[in-house]
Amino acid sequence: MSSSSLSGRITGAVKVGAIVGRPVAHSLSPVIHNAWIEAAGMDAAYVAFSPADEAAFETLVAGGRAGFVRGLNVTAPFKEQAFALADTTSETARISSSSNLLTFRDGRVHADSTDGLGLLGALEEQAPALSLNGAVVAMLGAGGAARAAAAALVGAGATVRVVNRTLERAEALAADLGAGVEAWSTGPAALEGAALIVNALSVQPDIDLGRLDPATVVMDMTYRPLVTPFLRAARARGLTTVDGLAMLIGQAGPSFAAIFDRPPPDFDVRPVCLKVLGEAG
Structure with missing residues (x-):
């Protein structure tokens, strides 16, 4: 310009x-x-x-x-x-x-x-086969980014597990948002049966992606780098991934x-x- x-x-x-x-x-x-x-x-x-x-x-x-x-x-x-x-x-x-x-x-x-609209738009664009209605979503983190995202996902018919190292923070978020949002501690059990895993943390999560169902969608809200280590590892497993830039633009x-x-x-x-x-x- x-x-x-x-x-x-x-x-x-x-x-x-x-x-x-x-x-x-x-x-x-x-x-x-x-x-x-x-x-x-x-x-x-x-x-x-x-x-x-x-x-x-x-x-x-x-x-x-x-x-x-x-x-x-x-x-x-x-x-x-x-x-x-x-x-x-x-x-x-x-x-x-x-x-x-x-x-x-x-x-x-x-x-x-508009964060929730951005998340839903990114999923529609990059994971069009994913159906949120009746799905379980594991939201990693309980900060501000997780709040609007969880609300939008519940509105789309999903059950959201807020997974956080400090369970009290997850419980507070779940209490604020109400029905459809559950508080979970970190650990493999929180990811079982999840159709979508969203990283709303500012750091990369420590997850054994080999335990996930091959149909699981993995999303990272971070866009620097565009393909985070989390997304790169998910792609190596053949999982569908959604990047944070799509959410930002959405x-x-x-x-x-x-x-x-x-x-x-x-x-x-x-x-x-x-x-x-x-x-x-």
Whole structure:
């Protein structure tokens, strides 16, 4: 993108969106949204903010109320605070008690969560044979990423086992989400009968993939690297895998629509992301 094309597109009426997290420099969200903005020829920009602490994040939200930005995608560690600061919330955000999307209109803040849509879209794209209705899903981790994902999976008819080293955290998440979510300690028993295993941890899980049914689908929310050691080991076993980039792009579409009041253009951003990641696909 040249500086001349930017100067011709950005005006005083520019619409601004952003990704917020700590750290956030690694995020591909600006790459995705700005590629769509450029493809659509919009007078808009999507940037990144990394508040130093919760007080700084609250200041940023106040700036949104004041009209400085139209919407924020929110990542760790601010998702639960984002939910708490909103005036209104979607049902999806209420179920998970966290938000990855804040939009600002007329001084008010609305919280939503598109992470679950991203996960379901990634599964539909890369594991189309998987049926979630009546399926057992093992969710590895009980953090913010697991919350919205578990809620979406239950909504699709699955039973979700939240598998966490600290059982109390898994129990707290299960209690918050209610029916369809169970708390499990780590161990082989938690994976028995699972049609889908989702890694929502920031580290690679220690799992004996040889014990899994050959039809099991394995997903990793991480996209750096695109093919994580977990996914590479699953592919070596012949298992179907789903990568975190598909989920990221899947949640970005509804976020873009909410922030900029129009759907993203018909432009495939995955090749753009792969180029930035230095991945072949």
